[in-house]
Amino acid sequence: MIHKFKQGDLYFVLDVNSGAVHVIDEIVYDLLDYYPKLCPISAIKALVEKYPEDQLREAMADIDQLIDAEMLLTDDQYINSIEFQNRSPVIKALCLHVAHDCNLRCAYCFASQGDFEGDRGLMSFEVGKKALDLLVAYSGNRRNLEVDFFGGEPLMNFEVVKKLVDYGRSLEAANKKHFRFTITTNGVLLNDEIADYINANMDNVVLSIDGRKAVNDKMRYTISGGGSYDVIVPKFKSIVDKRGDKAYYVRGTYTRENLDFAKDVLHLADLGFKSTSVEPVVTSPDIPYALRDEDLPMLFAQYDEIAEALIERDAAGKPFGFFHFAIDLSQGPCVIKRLTGCGAGSEYIAVTPEGDIYPCHQFVGNEHFLMGNVMAGVIDFGLSNEFKNAHVYNKKKCRDCWAKFYCSGGCHANAYNFNHDIYVPYDLGCELEKKRIECSIYVYSKLHEAENAETVSEIVDMST
Secondary structure, X not given: OEEEEEEOOEEEEEXXXXXXXXXXXXXXXXXXXXXXXXXXXXXXXXXXXXXXXXXXXXXXXXXXXXXXXXXXXXXXXXXXXXXXXXXXXXXXXXXXXXXEXXXXXXXXXXXXXXXXXXXXXXXXXXXXXXHHHHHHHXXXXXXXXXXXXXXXXXXXXXXXXXXXXXXXXXXHHHHOOEEEEEEXXXXXXXXXXXXXXXXXXXXXXXXXXXXXXXXXXXXXXXXXXXXOHXXXXXXXXXXXXXXXXXXXXXXXXEOHHHOOOHHHHHHHHXXXXXEEEEEEOOOOOOOOOOOOHHHXXXXXXXXXXXXXXXXXHHXXXXXXXXXXXXXXXXXXXXXXXXXXXXOEOOOEEEEXXXXXXXXXXXXXXXXXXXXXXXXXXXXXXXXXXXXXOOOHHHOHHXXXXXXXHHXXXXXXXXXXXXXXXXXOOOHHHHHHHHHHHHHHHHHHHHHOHHHOOOEEOOXXXXXX
């Protein structure tokens, strides 16, 4: 299977199964519609009015060379992979909901302004401790374990966060584990002391802001109705300035209220943030700010604009990163990741303040997806197996999709929320993902144009 596309002034062909990406001439681009599907004579006949026969034969030779090198029209090597077929349950990542409460009331919040449609509450140290114990117990031989302090707003329960970091560190040596901690915050409660602790102890920090002041404050406002932009921007600048080379993201959400979201991405870059992520809202289609299929042309144009800006600013010595263009073009790091994605429910779980276990943070509160409770120390691996099997080969729409090894079947929660089935991907999300992949390949190619490499097969990571 191949996918060919034009982005900017470049023509590309992606070999889906090998992951090889080729920057090609227009003649090869056109010829691939006919050859090798048709014989050389028929292919030449189809294009001879546009290109001389000798050039067409030369282009066919180039195509043949790529096929012989197993870099074009290759067979699927993953479906029968022993690594994929013999998977055992291993939990490697944990989303700790240390606060089901929030000091903002964001209009689009999937967590119902922090309470996840339940009682507001904070996680106790005992519950968090049991969650970390469970993660260690079910992590098998996995050494590196991911823990995200999440909410609501986790800084509302920061003393417990600190105790849990200390407890996690105390488990590492005896269990041969290493915890990588992340915290996601709206920034309202940030101060110098908290920022210094985060910079010293968190491997990553996600800072929530939607972009321009008017855009941010329309959706992200305080309990009293005031905007949050003026409060958080100085704090975000301060924590990032002190963070050095450690990872962070400023992360926003775009809606139908700001379809021109490229301006928000560039605004965040202009504020000095080098690692940005502005993501599409996912909500009920009857909500006024929900994205619609008719918005896709404008949304595609926004991604084009971001791609060109990344290239231009890099050339001007002002590079920045955009999370959704930071894909892995080498199709790594492992077969399982390529086929199953985030691992929600099978490799990744979320834990509520009461200790209830769910496949991920977006399923919290839906009792159908309750997997157990950390205080009992058990996980329902029947439900876990259901998620484990929700891979690209078991999703009809994914099987023949060129993007399947990059999106890995998409978000299970979005699939369920829109289609009531984790095996049926969210259509609009699929279209946006495919556009982002094309833009990512284009940006990488432009940034490495001087190398004049025909095949792109390295990791694209614009955040570095």
